[in-house]
Amino acid sequence: MTRKVLEVNNVTMQFGGLIAVNNLTMSADYQEIVALIGPNGAGKTTAFNMITGVYRPTVGHVALNKENITGMRPDRIAQRGMARTFQNIRLFKALTVLDNVVIAQHLRLKSNWLASTLRLPRYNAENRLMYERAEELLTYMGLWDVRGEISSSLPYGAQRKLEIARALATQPTMLLLDEPAAGMNPAESRELTGLIQGVRDHFKLTILLIEHHMDVVMDISDRIYVLDYGNLIAVGSPAEIQANDAVIQAYLGVDEDEA
Amino acid sequence: MAKMASKTKQGPGAVVSVALTAALLALMALLLWRMQAGIKDVYIMKITRLCAINITLALAMNLINGFTGIFSLGHAGFMAVGAYATALLTIPASNKAMMFMIAPLVKPLDTLTLPFPAALITGGLLAALAAYLIGMPCLRLRGDYLAIATLGFSEIIRVLIMNAQPLTNGAMGLRSIPANATVAWTYGVALFTIVFMALLTTSSYGRALKAIRDDEIAAESMGVPLFNHKMLSFMLSAFFAGVGGGLLAAYNGTIGQDMFRVTMTYNILMIVVMGGMGSISGSVISAFVVTIGQEWLRFLDGPITVGRFHTDGVVGLRMVVFAALLLIIIVFFRNGLFGTKEATWSGVWRSFGKLRGLGKRGEAA
Ligand SMILES: Nc1ncnc2c1ncn2[C@@H]1O[C@H](COP(=O)(O)OP(=O)(O)OP(=O)(O)O)[C@@H](O)[C@H]1O
Ligand SMILES: [Mg+2]
Numbered sequence: 001m002t003r004k005v006l007e008v009n010n011v012t013m014q015f016g017g018l019i020a021v022n023n024l025t026m027s028a029d030y031q032e033i034v035a036l037i038g039p040n041g042a043g044k045t046t047a048f049n050m051i052t053g054v055y056r057p058t059v060g061h062v063a064l065n066k067e068n069i070t071g072m073r074p075d076r077i078a079q080r081g082m083a084r085t086f087q088n089i090r091l092f093k094a095l096t097v098l099d100n101v102v103i104a105q106h107l108r109l110k111s112n113w114l115a116s117t118l119r120l121p122r123y124n125a126e127n128r129l130m131y132e133r134a135e136e137l138l139t140y141m142g143l144w145d146v147r148g149e150i151s152s153s154l155p156y157g158a159q160r161k162l163e164i165a166r167a168l169a170t171q172p173t174m175l176l177l178d179e180p181a182a183g184m185n186p187a188e189s190r191e192l193t194g195l196i197q198g199v200r201d202h203f204k205l206t207i208l209l210i211e212h213h214m215d216v217v218m219d220i221s222d223r224i225y226v227l228d229y230g231n232l233i234a235v236g237s238p239a240e241i242q243a244n245d246a247v248i249q250a251y252l253g254v255d256e257d258e259a
Numbered sequence: 260m261a262k263m264a265s266k267t268k269q270g271p272g273a274v275v276s277v278a279l280t281a282a283l284l285a286l287m288a289l290l291l292w293r294m295q296a297g298i299k300d301v302y303i304m305k306i307t308r309l310c311a312i313n314i315t316l317a318l319a320m321n322l323i324n325g326f327t328g329i330f331s332l333g334h335a336g337f338m339a340v341g342a343y344a345t346a347l348l349t350i351p352a353s354n355k356a357m358m359f360m361i362a363p364l365v366k367p368l369d370t371l372t373l374p375f376p377a378a379l380i381t382g383g384l385l386a387a388l389a390a391y392l393i394g395m396p397c398l399r400l401r402g403d404y405l406a407i408a409t410l411g412f413s414e415i416i417r418v419l420i421m422n423a424q425p426l427t428n429g430a431m432g433l434r435s436i437p438a439n440a441t442v443a444w445t446y447g448v449a450l451f452t453i454v455f456m457a458l459l460t461t462s463s464y465g466r467a468l469k470a471i472r473d474d475e476i477a478a479e480s481m482g483v484p485l486f487n488h489k490m491l492s493f494m495l496s497a498f499f500a501g502v503g504g505g506l507l508a509a510y511n512g513t514i515g516q517d518m519f520r521v522t523m524t525y526n527i528l529m530i531v532v533m534g535g536m537g538s539i540s541g542s543v544i545s546a547f548v549v550t551i552g553q554e555w556l557r558f559l560d561g562p563i564t565v566g567r568f569h570t571d572g573v574v575g576l577r578m579v580v581f582a583a584l585l586l587i588i589i590v591f592f593r594n595g596l597f598g599t600k601e602a603t604w605s606g607v608w609r610s611f612g613k614l615r616g617l618g619k620r621g622e623a624a
Contacts, residue, residue, distance in 0.1 A: 052480060078482035086480075092473040094599060099466060106467045107482025113491055116462040117455065127463060170482055 002029040004066070005174050005206040006051070011060030013046050013230075020046040022230040024060075028174070028223075033200060033207045035217045037241075038227035039250060044210045045087055047227070048176055051208075052084050053077040064174060079107050083172035085163040087179045087210070093152040097143055097162055100151050101134040104169035134169065140202070141165045141195075156183045161195075168203060175205045181213045193219050218242065226250065284450065291442050304442070305510075306554050311445035312506045313546040315452045317530040318539060319499030324528070325536035325599070326460055327492040328472030330406040332524050333393060334500045336413030339420060339519035340389050341382035341501025342508035346433045347426075348378035349509070354435045362425045375439040379448070379505040386501025387494040389416065394493045398486060410521060420516045432515030433508075440510035448506060452499055456539050459495070468492055472537070529585050535595030540602035545595070549581075556580055 006028040013021040021043040028034045036044050049055040051062050053074040061070045069077050092100050109116070109130075111123040138144040141161050146154060151162060160180055167175060177196070181189040193216050200207055211217045217224065218238040226234040226241060228250040234241055241247055291307065316338065323331050347355075352370045356363070363369060373381065393412045397405055420427045427433070459465050467488055470478040479485050508514045526549075534545030559577040563570050588595065 054476065054480070073484070074476075074479045075482045075484045078480060084480055086477065090474050090477040092470050092477065094473050095469060099469075102463075103466045103470045103478075103483075104481045106463050106470075109463050111463075113459070113462070113464045116464050117459045119458065119462075123462070130463070166481065 002032075004028070005030050005032075005064065006208065007061075007063040007066075008047070008051065009061045009063070011047070011050055011057045011062065013043070013050055013055060014058040019230050021050065021227070024227070024230075024232055026225050026232070026235075028206050028208055030206055031200060031204060032222045033196065033209060033220050035209045035211060035221040035224045036227065037211065037214075037217055037224060041229075042227040043230040044227055045178055046230075048084060048178055048208075048210065052082055052176065075107070078170055078172075081171070081173035082176070083167035083170045083174070084176040085160070085167050085178055085180060087182065089159050089163060091151040091159060091162060091166070093150070095151060096147065097138065097149050097151050097154065098131075098134055098147040100162060100166050101137055101169045102130050104166045105130045105133060105171075107170055137165050137168055157185075157188045160184065160192075164195075164199070168199060173204075173206065175199070175207045177207065177209045177211075179210050179212060181211055181216050184213075186215075189213050189216050192216065196220055288446065291446060306551060308440055308442055308445045308510060310547050310550045311442075311449040312440070312503055312510060313527070313530060313550050314449040314543050315499055315506065316503035316527045317534065317542040317546050318452050318456050319496050319503060320527050321531045321534075321536065321539070321542045322456060322460075322468075322499070323492050323496040325531060325538070325542075326465065326472065327468045327489060329398070329489060329492070330402065331397075331409045331493065331496070332406050332521070332528075333390075333397075333409035333413040334496075334527055335519040335521060335523040336393075336416035337386040337389060337497040337500035338504030338507065338523065339416055339516070340386040341379075341504030342514050342519070343420060343427055343433070344382035344385050344501070345375075345378045345505030346436045346508045346514055348373045348381060349375055349437050349439065350433065350435060351437075358431075358434060359425070359428050360431075361429065364428075365425050368426070375437070375444070375509070379502050382505040383498040383501040386504070387498040390494045390497030391490070394490050398489045398493060410524070413519075413521065413524065417516050417519050420519075427516070430516065432513060432517075434513045436508050436512050436514065438509060438512060440506050445506055445510070448502060452502075453539060453543060455499075460539070464488070464491070469537070529581070531595075532585065533588055533595050535597035535599065537599035538595070538597035538601055541595055541597035541600075544597075544602070552584075553577065553581060 004027050006026075008024060008026045011021060011024045012019065024043075024047060026034070026036075036047060038044055046055065050057045053069065053072050053076070056071040061068060063069060064077065064080055064082055067080065069080065069082075092103060095103070109126055111120065111126055116123045135144065138147055141164065143158065143162060143165060146158065151159065154162065160183070164177065164180065180196070181192050184192060196207065196209070197220055199205060209217070209221070221238055224234075224236060224238060224241045225232060226244070226247050228246075233246045233250060234244045236244065316334070319337075320331075320334050323329050347364075347368050349372060350358075351372060355369055359369075393409065397408045397412065400408055421430055423429070460468070467478065467483045470481070470483060471485060471488060475485060504519075511518075530545045530549045531542055533549060534541030534543070556577045559580055560572055560574050562572045
């Protein structure tokens with residue numbers, strides 16, 4: 001049987017007079033890759049922000065692994081296994097690549113601040129494990145060689161990959177990727193496609209993906225949700241979405257490959 | 260890829276670094292000990308001890324402002340709490356009775372005295388408690404609002420001290436505070452603070468604080484509870500500010516609410532900014548530079564004759580000059596002496612290597 005990892009029920013987000021997301025219902029099953037697409041300003045990032053706790057939905061509910069997380073603080077939601085990347089990269093800019101991935105494991109630390117400062121044996125063991133996991137992740141993502149670099153000095157594509165590595169470091173069950181291929185060339189975005197499927201299998205993840213690169217979306221999505229002006233206009237398999245009139249209408253005249 | 264070379268380790272390794280640092284500190288301690296015995300110049304010894312107190316105060320402020328990226332301007336208030344607690348807990352009962360002329364000192368305190376270290380720690384804990392109460396509303400604010408709110412609370416503490424006659428002796432302040440701020444105590448506390456801050460900021464909690472400084476939203480989304488971590492940093496910072504304030508009380512012998520105006524916060528902030536927000540070694544070096552520099556510039560407050568120009572002394576000119584220096588540093592070296600980096604032995608090694616390289620080239624030419 002399939003197990004629902006993420007459930008979004010009749011969620012609405014209103015900013016003053018603007019309804020950014022209107023009565024959205026969606027879900028993701030265990031190890032499914034679900035895409036959320038739509039023209040610029042459709043409300044995709046806003047939906048992410050409601051799911052991850054950055055915004056509290058005006059109306060509606062969000063559940064992660066059957067637990068109601070509506071209005072919960074982002075750090076609490078992260079602790080429950082939700083991780084995300086950001087559309088406009090939000091790395092810890094002044095810190096090294098390695099530090100970025102180590103910091104993201106802080107939420108799993110059991111030692112308190114005093115035990116950590118005093119370097120008690122249990123903390124030392126936990127700390128060593130954090131660095132081992134960081135090495136594993138960075139090697140997996142092909143970033144181990146640049147571990148000592150300041151994260152903001154990396155090329156764009158590598159920064160996007162580091163965002164994914166950092167999200168994975170929190171040990172999530174649900175991963176949200178906000179335009180991971182933005183700014184990448186075709187070769188890079190092809191590589192990313194393989195990578196996303198790879199992490200899904202390797203880390204047993206459920207993935208929700210926002211993406212404008214249609215080749216990436218059609219390639220890896222099990223299911224696609226289409227938003228337009230905050231409204232859900234279509235749901236279906238890649239083939240169904242490609243043939244959907246409403247979707248074609250919404251995208252008419254919009255260059256979906258713009259970064 | 261082009262930067263691969265810069266990653267290869269140069270100079271001595273971590274163990275050698277620790278050994279060298281320990282040796283340097285031991286050498287300093289030995290020198291100070293010899294100085295105390297040998298130097299009869301009370302003035303120099305006073306400045307030397309003030310340097311150590313300023314190290315503690317600067318590191319306290321650097322934790323919240325530099326490492327956590329929260330622009331707090333409330334440190335004078337926390338220092339005042341520590342200073343008054345230490346003073347009230349160490350002044351002998353007979354002196355207290357003489358001092359509190361308008362209204363006697365409240366009950367248990369009028370006879371209670373504690374050993375100096377216990378008084379210092381109590382002062383630190385009370386300052387941390389004050390930070391908890393102030394942090395509750397303030398740490399939910401951002402940027403400028405937080406700076407203004409903490410500054411306001413610091414002033415409130417000062418006004419409370421001025422008016423709580425039976426506890427603080429009001430505007431008359433406190434006198435005959437035992438002179439416990441010896442070289443051993445001031446440098447002992449400074450050393451403890453350095454070690455504590457170095458261990459804290461390199462721990463997982465310290466890394467989380469730096470993450471908050473770099474990007475709050477990202478940090479929170481990676482599972483760092485913002486409020487809770489900011490509060491930890493704020494209270495620890497206040498604790499050390501309180502201890503530093505206690506040392507300052509013992510150093511001065513007298514205290515009054517007037518000492519703990521916003522200018523006090525700015526003085527410490529100047530050390531932190533000059534050394535680099537988020538650099539422990541920067542704060543330590545800067546504490547020496549600023550403290551000694553301020554003393555050295557004292558001649559500016561006295562009568563000056565430059566050629567045919569003569570003034571009988573402008574009180575405060577020294578601070579004007581110092582403020583100008585601070586401005587220059589902020590404009591030209593935005594990140595202070597060290598930025599967020601630490602002075603490391605391998606860094607010293609490298610610059611030494613560069614100097615040698617320059618020398619050789621000089622010879623060849
Ligand atoms: N915090 C906010 N306050 C007010 N309006 C907002 C806020 N966040 C988003 N909006 C508005 O909500 C709408 C949806 O924005 P959103 O960022 O979710 O779009 P998007 O689908 O992610 O677009 P893009 O493809 O450009 O990233 C936009 O009109 C945007 O201006
Ligand atoms: Mg978006």
